[in-house]
Amino acid sequence: MAKDIGLVVLLSLLLLGNYVVNLEASHHHHHVYKRFQSSKAKSPPPNQPYRTGYHFQPPKNWMNDPNGPMLYKGIYHLFYQYNPNGAVWGNIVWGHSTSTDLVNWVPHPPAISPSEPYDAGGCWSGSVTILLDGKPVILYTGVHGTDNIQTQNLAEPTNLSDPFLRQWSKSPANPLMAPTAANSINATSFRDPTTAWLSLDGKWRVIIGSKIDRRGLAILYTSKDFVNWTESPEPLHSDDGTGMWECPDFYPVARFGSLGVETSSFGGPPLIKHVLKMSLDDTKHDYYTIGTYDRVKDVYVPDKGFAQNGSAPRYDYGKYYASKTFYDPLKNRRVLWGWVNESSPVVNDVEKGWSGLQAIPRKIWLDRSGKQLIQWPIKEIEKLRATQVKWPYKVLEAESVLEVSGITASQADVEVSFKVRGLEKADEIEPDWTDAQLICSEQNESVKAGLGPFGLMVLASKSLEEYTSVYFRIFKAHNDSNKYVVVMCSDQSRSSLEQEDNDRTTYGAFVDIDPFLQPLSLRTLIDHSIVESFGGRGEACITARIYPKLAIGEEAHLYVFNNGRQSVHLSSLSAWTMATAHIN
Ligand code: DQQ
Numbered sequence: 001m002a003k004d005i006g007l008v009v010l011l012s013l014l015l016l017g018n019y020v021v022n023l024e025a026s027h028h029h030h031h032v033y034k035r036f037q038s039s040k041a042k043s044p045p046p047n048q049p050y051r052t053g054y055h056f057q058p059p060k061n062w063m064n065d066p067n068g069p070m071l072y073k074g075i076y077h078l079f080y081q082y083n084p085n086g087a088v089w090g091n092i093v094w095g096h097s098t099s100t101d102l103v104n105w106v107p108h109p110p111a112i113s114p115s116e117p118y119d120a121g122g123c124w125s126g127s128v129t130i131l132l133d134g135k136p137v138i139l140y141t142g143v144h145g146t147d148n149i150q151t152q153n154l155a156e157p158t159n160l161s162d163p164f165l166r167q168w169s170k171s172p173a174n175p176l177m178a179p180t181a182a183n184s185i186n187a188t189s190f191r192d193p194t195t196a197w198l199s200l201d202g203k204w205r206v207i208i209g210s211k212i213d214r215r216g217l218a219i220l221y222t223s224k225d226f227v228n229w230t231e232s233p234e235p236l237h238s239d240d241g242t243g244m245w246e247c248p249d250f251y252p253v254a255r256f257g258s259l260g261v262e263t264s265s266f267g268g269p270p271l272i273k274h275v276l277k278m279s280l281d282d283t284k285h286d287y288y289t290i291g292t293y294d295r296v297k298d299v300y301v302p303d304k305g306f307a308q309n310g311s312a313p314r315y316d317y318g319k320y321y322a323s324k325t326f327y328d329p330l331k332n333r334r335v336l337w338g339w340v341n342e343s344s345p346v347v348n349d350v351e352k353g354w355s356g357l358q359a360i361p362r363k364i365w366l367d368r369s370g371k372q373l374i375q376w377p378i379k380e381i382e383k384l385r386a387t388q389v390k391w392p393y394k395v396l397e398a399e400s401v402l403e404v405s406g407i408t409a410s411q412a413d414v415e416v417s418f419k420v421r422g423l424e425k426a427d428e429i430e431p432d433w434t435d436a437q438l439i440c441s442e443q444n445e446s447v448k449a450g451l452g453p454f455g456l457m458v459l460a461s462k463s464l465e466e467y468t469s470v471y472f473r474i475f476k477a478h479n480d481s482n483k484y485v486v487v488m489c490s491d492q493s494r495s496s497l498e499q500e501d502n503d504r505t506t507y508g509a510f511v512d513i514d515p516f517l518q519p520l521s522l523r524t525l526i527d528h529s530i531v532e533s534f535g536g537r538g539e540a541c542i543t544a545r546i547y548p549k550l551a552i553g554e555e556a557h558l559y560v561f562n563n564g565r566q567s568v569h570l571s572s573l574s575a576w577t578m579a580t581a582h583i584n
Contacts, residue, residue, distance in 0.1 A: 048352065049528065049529075049547075049548075049552040049553065050352065050528055050529035050547055051354070051528065051529075052357060052527040052528050052529065052530060053411040053527055053528065053578060053579075053580040053581065054103070054360075054381070054384055054411070054527055054578050054579075054580065054581040054583070055340075055357045055358060055359070055360065055527050055530055055583075056078065056097070056105060056357065056358035056583055056584075057354065057356070057357050057358070057583065057584070058080075058082060058095055058097075058107070058354070058584055059107070059584055060087070060353050060354050061082065061083050061084060061085070061086060061087055061353070061354055061355075062082065062083035062086060062087050062088055062089055062090070062349070062354070062355045062356060063080050063081065063082050063083075063095065063339070063354075063355070063356035063357075063358075064080070064081040064089065064322060064339050064341070064356055065080065065081045065125045065247060065321075065322035065324070065339050066078060066079070066080055066322070066323065066324050066337035066338065066339060066358055067079040067080055067081060067094055067125050067126055067127070067140070067324070068094070068126060068127050068128035068138055068140075068324075069128070069324060069325075069326040069335065069337050069361075070128040070130065070136055070326050071326070071328055071329060071330055072130075072136050072163065072165060073163040074100070074163070074330065075098050075099070075100060075163050075164065076098060076099045076100070076101075076102050076328075077096070077097075077098050077128070077136075077165065078096075078097050078098075078099070078105070078337065078358070079094040079095060079096050079111055079128075079138075080094070080095045080096075080097075080339075080358070081094070081095070081124070081125060081322075081339075082094070082095030082110065084110065084113075086350075087349040087350050087352070087353050087354050087355050088346055088349060088350065088355070090122075091114075091122065092114075092122035092123060092124060093110040093111075093112065093113040093114070093122075093123055094110055094111040094112045094113075094123050094138075094140065095107075095110055095111075096108040096109070096110060096111040096166075097584055098164050101380045101383075102335070102361050102378055102380050102381075103380050103381055103383065103384065103581050104581050104582040104583065105581075105582070105583045105584050106164075106584070107584040108164060108166050109166065111138070111155070111165075111166075111168045112138065112140065112155050112168050112170070114142075114145075115170070116142070116170060116174065117144065117145065118142040118144055118151050118153060118174055118175045119140075119142030119143060119144075119153060119170075120143075120144065120145030121142075121143035121144055121145045121146070121148065122142075122143045123140055123141075123142060124140065124141035124142070124143055124150070124191055124192070125140065125141060125191065125192040125246075125247055125322065126138060126139045126140030126141055126152075126192065126193050127139055127193055127194050127195040127196075127324065128195065128326070129195050129196040129204070129206075129226075129263075131226065132198075135156070135157070135160060136157065136165065137154060137155070137156050137157075137226065138154065138155040138156075138168065139152055139153070139154060139176075139193040139196070139206060140152070140153055140155065140193070141153070141190075141191035141192060141193065142174070142175060147187075147188075148187075148188045149178075149179065149187045149188065150179075150187065150188060150189070150190045150191045151174075151175030151176075151177060151178040151179075151190070152175060152176055152177035152178075152190075152191075152193050152206075152208060152221075152229075153170060153171065153174040153175050153176060154170070154171040154173070154174060154176055154226065154227065155168040155169060155170050155171065156168065156169055156171065157169075171227065173227050173228075176227060176228075176229050177190075177193075177208065177221055177229050177231070183231055184212065185210065185219065185231075186210055186211060186212055189209075189210050189211045189244050190208060190209075190210050190219070191208065191209055191210075191246070192208065192209045192246055192247045192248060193206050193207070193208050194206055194207050194208075194248055194249055194250050195249075195251075195263050195326065196223075196226070196263075197250075197263045197264040198264040199222075199264075199295055199298075200266070200295050202224070203222045203223060203224050204222065204223045204224070204226055205220060205221070205222055205236075205298070206220075206221050206223075206229070207219060207220050207221075207235075207236050207248050207250055208221065208248075209244065209245040209246050209247060209248045209278065209279075210235075210244070210245065211242075211243060211244040211245065214240065214241050214242070214243055215238055215239070215240045215241070215242070216238060216239050216242035216243060216244060216245040216278065216280075216308070216309075217235045217237075217238045217245060218235050218236040218237045218238065218245060218248050218250070218276070218278070218300075219231065219232075219235050219236075220232040220234070220235055220236040220298060232298060234297075234298070234299060236250070236276075236298065236299060236300050237276055237299065237300045237301075237302075237308060238308075239307065239308040239309050241309065242278075242280060242282070242308070242309045242310070243280060243281055243282040244280075244281035244282070245278040245279070245280070245281075246278070246279040246280070246281050246322060247278070247279040247286075247322045247323070247324065248276065248277065248278045248279075249275070249276075249277040249278075249323065249324055249325055250274065250275070250276050250277075250293075250300070251263050251274070251275055251325055251327070251334065252265050252267060252272045252273070252274055252275075252293075253272070253273050253274070253275055253290075253334070253364075253365060253366040253373070254267075254271065254272065254365065254366065255271055255272060255273055255366060255370065256366075256368065257365070258333070258363070258365040258374070259332050259333065259365070260327050260328065260332055260333040260334035260335075260363075260365070261327065261334070262327045262329070263327055266295075273290050273291065273292065273303075273366060273370065274290070274291055274292060274293040274300060275288050275289070275290055275291075275366075275373065276288065276289050276291065276300050276302070276308060277315070277323065277325075278308065279321055279322050279323070280309075280310060282310075283310055284321050284341075285310070285314055285320075285321065286314060286315045286316065286320060286321055286322070286323050286338065287308070287309070287310065287312035287313065287314055288312060288313060288314075288315065288373065289302035289303070289306035289307070289308050289312050289313075290302070290303050290306060290366065290370065290371070290372075290373075291303045291306060303370075305371070313372055313373075314509075315336065315338065315373070315375065315541065316338065316359070316541045316542060316543050317436070317437065317490075317507050317508060317509035317540065317541065317542045318490055318507040318533075318541075318542040318543040318544045319340050319341055319343065319503075319543050319544060319545055320338045320339070320340060320359060320541075320543050321338065321339050321340075321341065322338070322339045323336055323337060323338035323339070324336075324337055324338075325337070325364060333363045333365075333378075334363070334364050334365065335361045335362065335363060335364070335378060336361065336362045336363075336364045336375060337358055337359070337361055338358070338359045338362075338543075339356060339357075339358060339359075340356070340357045340358065340359050340530060340543055340545060341355070341356055341545070342355050342356065342545055343492070343502050343503040343504070343544070343545040343546065343547070344499075344501070344502050344503075344545075344547055345501045345502070348501075348547075357529075357530055357545075359530075359532055359543055360377045360378070360381055360525055360532060361377070361378045362375040362376060362377055362378065362538075362541075363375070363376050363377075363378055363379075367512075367539070369512070371512075372512065372539070374537070374538040374539060375534065375538045375541055376534065376537070376538040377523075377525060377532075377534070381413075381525075382413075384413075384578045384579045384580075384581060385413055385576035385577075385578065385579075386576060386577045386578065386579045387406065387407050387408070387576065387577040388407075388574060388575070388576045389404055389405070389406040389407050389573075389574070389575045389576075390573070390574045390575075391404075391570065391572070391573040391574075393569065393570065393571055393572070394569070394570050395567050395568075395569055395570070396418075396454065396560065396561075396562040396567060396568050396569065396570045397562065397567045398562060398564055398565055398566055398567050399448075399562065399563055399564075399565075400561065400562055401457070401559050401560075401561040402559060402560050402561070403557060403558070403559050404558045404559065404560060404573065404575050405557075405558075406575075407558070407575050407576060407577040408554065408556075408577040408578075409458070409459070409460075409526065409551075409556040409557050409558040410459065410526065410527075410528050410551070410552065410553055410554070410555075410556035411526065411527055411528065411577060411578045411580070412458075412525075412526045412558065412575055412576060412577055412578055413523070413524075413525055413526075413575070413576045413578050414456060414458070414522075414523065414524045414526065414558065414573075414574070414575040414576075415521065415522075415523045415572070415573070415574050415575075416455075416456065416521065416522050416523075416560060416570065416572065416573045416574075417519040417520065417521040417522075417570070417571045417572045417573075418454055418472070418515075418519060418520045418521075418522075418568050418569065418570060418571065419519045419520075419568065419569040419570075419571045420451055420474060420515050420516075420520065420566075420568050420569070421566075421568075421569070422451075422566055423451065423474065423476070423484060423515070423516060424476075424481070425450045425451060425565070425566055426449075426450045426451040426474050426475055426476045426484065427449050427450045427451070427475055427476065428475065428476045428477075428478060428481075429475035429476065429477060429478050429485050430478070431478045431479075433475075435508075436487050436488070436489075436508035436509050436510045437505075437506065437507060437508040437509075438508070439473070439487050439489075439508055440487065440489035440490075440491065440506045440507065440508030441505075441506040441508070443473070444469070444489075444491050444493065444506070445457075445469040445471050445489075445491060445561070445563055446563065447563075448563055448564060448565055449473055449475075449564055449565065450564065450565055450566060451473070451474040451475075451564050451566055451568075452471065452472050452473035452474050452562075452563075452564045452568075453469075453471040453472065453473050453489070453561075453562075453563050453564060454471055454472060454560075454561060454562035454563065454564055454568050455469060455470050455471025455472055455489075455522060455560070455561065456469070456470050456471070456522065456524055456558065456559065456560055456561070457469050457558070457559040457560075457561055458470060458524060458526050458531055458558055459495065459526060459528075459531065459546060459548050459551045459556050460551055460556065460557045460558065460559055461548065461550035461551040461555065461556075461557065462550075462555065462557055464559075465494075465497060465550055466494060466495060466496055466497055466548045466549065466550050466551045467494055467495070467551070467559070468490070468491065468492055468494070468495045468531055468544060468546050469489070469490075469491045469494075469561075470488075470489070470490045470491075470522065470524055470531065470533045470542070471488075471489055471491075471561075472486060472487065472488055472489075472511070472520055472522070472535070473486075473487045473489070474486050474487075474515055474520075475487070484514065484515060484516070485510065486510065486511040486512075486513060486515055486520065486535075486536070487508055487509070487510060487511070488508065488509050488510075488511050488522075488533070488535040488536075488540050488542065489506065489507065489508045489542075490506070490507045490508075490531065490533055490542040490544050491506045491507075492504045492505065492506065492507075492544050492546055493506060495544075495546035495547070495548060496546060496547050496548050496549055497548075497549045497550065498547075498549055499547065502547065507542045507544065508542075509535065509540035509541075509542055510540065511535045511536040511539050511540045512536070512539055512540075513536040513539060519571045519572075520535075520536065521535070521536060521537050522534070522535055523537075525578075526556075526558075527578070528552075529545055529546060529547055530543065530544070530545055530546075531543070531544045531545075531546060558575060560573065
């Protein structure tokens with residue numbers, strides 16, 4: 001059996017060219033390191049190979065933005081933009097589920113649905129704020145039925161003693177914030193209120209995404225009672241040429257350490273920095289800056305080197321949008337949710353009856369450098385880890401591919417660390433290679449270099465007709481051979497035999513680590529049609545959606561490869577089958 005696999009891999013790699021398989025090593029690990037024999041991942045039903053085993057999704061229909069995540073009476077809530085009538089966007093309500101662990105989810109009826117003239121066109125995105133007496137309230141965007149006019153509205157729990165908060169009542173005072181003849185608000189670009197924060201004057205603040213012409217805006221409102229809101233003369237922040245700012249998120253982070261900070265916390269520099277994230281409607285990516293919140297002038301100023309536009313760093317360099325964080329007082333952390341759209345065309349969504357996933361919630365904090373955020377899948381997800389395969393330290397020879405067998409590769413969690421030697425042999429980066437995505441698309445994993453590419457091939461068919469590669473390349477910096485540039489790629493070009501109509505963009509990100517000093521780690525969460533990768537322990541994240549035809553269920557395989565001219569060291573490798581979570 002092991003021989004067969006080795007042979008097939010060898011043959012197929014020869015067909016692909018460029019590879020010579022390290023057969024010796026690939027034989028060693030088929031049986032040796034299976035440590036646990038626990039629960040298996042369920043195979044997906046044959047007609048639904050792309051539904052996930054541990055990612056949040058409703059039983060059917062369309063889902064987009066995460067809304068109002070929070071903890072209330074020890075229970076986590078997630079609301080989400082949902083179409084109760086079909087697999088395409090429309091008729092938007094707030095879907096609602098709760099959980100005690102952020103892993104398993106119980107569905108509830110929609111929390112809010114169109115019912116009033118001001119939201120007849122849809123209950124769009126918004127946030128939850130926990131008031132001083134502990135009462136959670138929703139601010140959401142209502143879209144007027146006929147003319148797409150957008151206003152901000154309040155909903156409160158009908159029964160606070162219900163820990164699931166299954167019923168919500170809209171305030172009779174709605175709409176609370178509205179475009180009028182007197183203000184200059186763009187009526188059809190005014191949406192997605194953030195979680196509110198309390199400032200020094202005892203008044204609540206909230207920002208709403210907007211634009212005027214091409215200038216993106218975070219319009220600021222203040223209120224004493226959460227019902228009567230006044231627009232501030234200046235936005236909290238704005239930037240020219242960006243287009244519409246959707247789903248803004250504004251929150252404090254600790255300058256050092258990974259603990260979360262409550263949204264209203266004062267602290268102030270030097271202990272606290274602020275993050276402003278916006279979702280750029282033009283590019284459909286989430287960008288953030290790190291900066292200072294001036295509470296006196298009520299403005300946010302990004303640190304030097306940051307601009308609130310498409311040049312800002314991204315949470316995720318793959319498919320990830322309309323994200324939102326919340327402060328989790330139970331675990332003292334800030335948790336990030338993000339919507340992962342399909343990469344297939346609408347006809348396919350309709351055919352399979354659903355569209356959209358939520359990424360695994362991520363703990364998020366500021367890096368020691370103060371220049372970027374770090375993200376890591378919440379710890380709780382590790383309780384789904386079942387059968388484990390663990391390899392000892394080994395050398396990954398130049399041009400080798402090893403199969404990681406013994407787990408269910410279609411529903412898995414993989415952690416691998418590479419140690420590189422001989423960095424002097426790395427190729428020098430071209431001076432104009434400043435765009436990681438471009439580097440990755442011009443040099444796929446078959447293009448050999450001095451150091452790399454090395455990484456994983458996930459959701460691969462046995463003979464590698466299909467695979468998605470997630471890998472690193474290490475370059476010497478231009479004109480400075482003591483500095484190195486690490487690029488992380490996620491290549492979807494061979495993910496499926498039938499994907500002409502899919503979005504197959506190759507994604508790329510720079511990873512800000514020194515591969516001399518630390519091992520270069522990669523963690524990848526694989527779940528049938530989603531591949532979420534974390535490079536350098538959360539320095540760079542890339543999420544992809546893929547639709548294999550062969551690498552489905554038990555037919556999926558996992559490989560680790562090095563296609564560089566030099567060997568690299570595999571300082572650790574662990575892979576787990578992930579058990580199926582109870583989701584909705
Ligand atoms: N999705 C919502 C809007 C938001 C957009 C509508 C972002 O509120 O601006 O479903 O994906």
